[in-house]
Structures are given as C-alpha cells and as structure tokens.
Amino acid sequence: DTGVSQNPRHKITKRGQNVTFRCDPISEHNRLYWYRQTLGQGPEFLTYFQNEAQLEKSRLLSDRFSAERPKGSFSTLEIQRTEQGDSAMYLCASQGASSETQYFGPGTRLLVL
Amino acid sequence: GDSVTQMEGPVTLSEEAFLTINCTYTATGYPSLFWYVQYPGEGLQLLLKATKADDKGSNKGFEATYRKETTSFHLEKGSVQVSDSAVYFCALSRGGSEKLVFGKGTKLTVNP
Numbered sequence: 001d002t003g004v005s006q007n008p009r010h011k012i013t014k015r016g017q018n019v020t021f022r023c024d025p026i027s028e029h030n031r032l033y034w035y036r037q038t039l040g041q042g043p044e045f046l047t048y049f050q051n052e053a054q055l056e057k058s059r060l061l062s063d064r065f066s067a068e069r070p071k072g073s074f075s076t077l078e079i080q081r082t083e084q085g086d087s088a089m090y091l092c093a094s095q096g097a098s099s100e101t102q103y104f105g106p107g108t109r110l111l112v113l
Numbered sequence: 114g115d116s117v118t119q120m121e122g123p124v125t126l127s128e129e130a131f132l133t134i135n136c137t138y139t140a141t142g143y144p145s146l147f148w149y150v151q152y153p154g155e156g157l158q159l160l161l162k163a164t165k166a167d168d169k170g171s172n173k174g175f176e177a178t179y180r181k182e183t184t185s186f187h188l189e190k191g192s193v194q195v196s197d198s199a200v201y202f203c204a205l206s207r208g209g210s211e212k213l214v215f216g217k218g219t220k221l222t223v224n225p
Binding site for chain 2: 104
C-alpha cells in the first residue's frame, strides 16, 4: 500500500493554457474524489468516481474542467483555458469499498500567471 | 446544504497545554464526522472519526465525541506537543461513499 500519489506536485502556467493533473489511488480502492483547496480554506468537493463511472460533479466544476477515470484506476483532471482564479491546491483522495475513510494524496499546487 | 463551522484560528499554545478546537455542523440525518490534520508540507491525514451519536473517536491522544443534541464534534487533547503544530480540519459525510464537507481549518502552533 503505497498511498495516493499525484503528479505533478507543482504546476505554473500562463492564463489561457490547458493543464492536466494525474492521481493514482491506493490499489483496489474503487472510489476516487477530487477536491480543490484555496489558501485559508478547507478542501471543496469537485467530483467523484466509483470505478470508471463519474457519479457526482459539484457546480464548482465549470465546463472548463473535465475529469476521467478510464479504467477505474488512475484519474486525470484537466482544466482548459486556465484563469487566475483556478490557482489552488488540487487534492485527490481514494476510498475502499468497505471503508468510510478517504485517503488523500499530497496534492498538485497550480499557479496561473 | 451541509456545512461545518470551525473555531477561528490561529491558536497558539505552550507545550503541555490543554487544547480544544470547536466544531459544529449542519446536516440532515446522521452524518459521519471526521477530524483531518495537515502537517506542514504534507497531505491531509485522518486523525479520528465517529460514525454515530455519542461515539468517541480517539487517536494520538486526541479525542472528539459526536454530540447530536448540540451538533458538535469538538477536538480535545490534554497535553499538546510541539509536534502537534498543524492545521486541523473538521469534516462530515452523509454516508460511506459520500463526499466530505470540510470546515475552514484551524491552525495550531505549539511553542516549547
């Protein structure tokens, strides 16, 4: 059990560019969550997968955001046409089928210039 | 909608002091309640949890009791250490596969 990993850990981009983040959950965890955390705030839910199915999306997730989990293992979160307001820490968490505990990765810190 | 309200920080204590961080929630039904901790430079880690009324979660000397009558889940520790310096987040979820709803976090600094 190597924990949840996220790549990259840091990303600096210019406004208008597209970025993609990757999350590798704990193996055999069928649930995967994405959250966003801005400075001084708690994480806010973005979206949730059970296996490869995306079951819930927050209204925070504008149409510039898309997430996938094609084989029910790793997941990607893409932000198109980034804006300065997208600057935040993006967190991924995974959860096993018989557990109430979500395990978080270290996050990807995005800075949009 | 569901929400969590945490005591405003930052909190600064001396080593061996008693710690309380207040947390109250608003939710329908019977949510599960959690405390997560974020140490400097690290990811969120589950500290403790409680899944039903009157349950007490405990870990590493920290405790919190699920109080449905006051919709609270206050975090306590009898004697804090410098290594407890971190940001503490109270959170709730509606069920086993539900998203977490977090409070804003409380930064704790413990001085020697």
